[in-house]
Amino acid sequence: MLIDRAFTEVLVKLVVGADDHQTSFYVHPSLLKAKSCYFQACLSGNFSEQKKGEVKLDDLDPRIFRLFVDWLYAGAAGEQAAVQGMFNGITEARDLVLLWYLGDRLLCENLQNNSIDALRILHETQTANLELLLFIYETSAASQVLLEYYIRQVVADLYEDVLPGLFSITQDKNWSNLPGDLMRMLLVDYHTLVTLVDEDDQLPQHLMGCNWHIHSDPPDQACDSQF
Numbered sequence: 001m002l003i004d005r006a007f008t009e010v011l012v013k014l015v016v017g018a019d020d021h022q023t024s025f026y027v028h029p030s031l032l033k034a035k036s037c038y039f040q041a042c043l044s045g046n047f048s049e050q051k052k053g054e055v056k057l058d059d060l061d062p063r064i065f066r067l068f069v070d071w072l073y074a075g076a077a078g079e080q081a082a083v084q085g086m087f088n089g090i091t092e093a094r095d096l097v098l099l100w101y102l103g104d105r106l107l108c109e110n111l112q113n114n115s116i117d118a119l120r121i122l123h124e125t126q127t128a129n130l131e132l133l134l135f136i137y138e139t140s141a142a143s144q145v146l147l148e149y150y151i152r153q154v155v156a157d158l159y160e161d162v163l164p165g166l167f168s169i170t171q172d173k174n175w176s177n178l179p180g181d182l183m184r185m186l187l188v189d190y191h192t193l194v195t196l197v198d199e200d201d202q203l204p205q206h207l208m209g210c211n212w213h214i215h216s217d218p219p220d221q222a223c224d225s226q227f
Helices: 002-006 029-035 037-042 048-052 062-074 080-088 093-105 109-122 130-138 145-160 173-177 180-194
Strands: 012-016 023-027 054-057
Touching (some): 012 062, 023 062, 029 037, 048 054, 062 109, 080 109, 093 109, 093 130, 130 145, 130 173, 145 180
Parallel strands (some): 012 054
Antiparallel strands (some): 012 023
């Protein structure tokens, strides 16, 4: 098993964060390489990181990177319940979005897919956030999947009003801050949703599996949501 091989090897040092806010993590390289194409590349062959046993990631947030390390070890033994428990402990939608972006940065599709599944589940009990939507819109150049999901989540909250007693998205003061192009995308998606024959099937909590997932090599059959 991967976990057995990992615990017989020398740990690699990961120095994360800017100079004045650095945190060092010591992680088993076989786990990193198994889950991240980025680490697979830089910890193999004649790259300097492989020779020194150290990787510097000064553009990353140590707090979010710690969640990645937690995820890495939670899944190392193949126990999906441990991975789900780790994500259940994340109660801020923004942290899940940042974790998704970290997966994009580290070329780690499983982290992205786990994060978006957890985000979808979180929004079954939390109203979508327009400030977070704007953040995703402004930082989503790498992939449209996350933006498409969050637009649909905002639209679903407008459409359903299924969270009585919670903050209504119609009261969000950030509506006036949304750029025209983003408002157009919201209106188009809302129109699409309300004119569908069976619109309930298009709500985020019902669109599971590969609908919001990243796959560089599409599977032969649609995968399932993880949680």
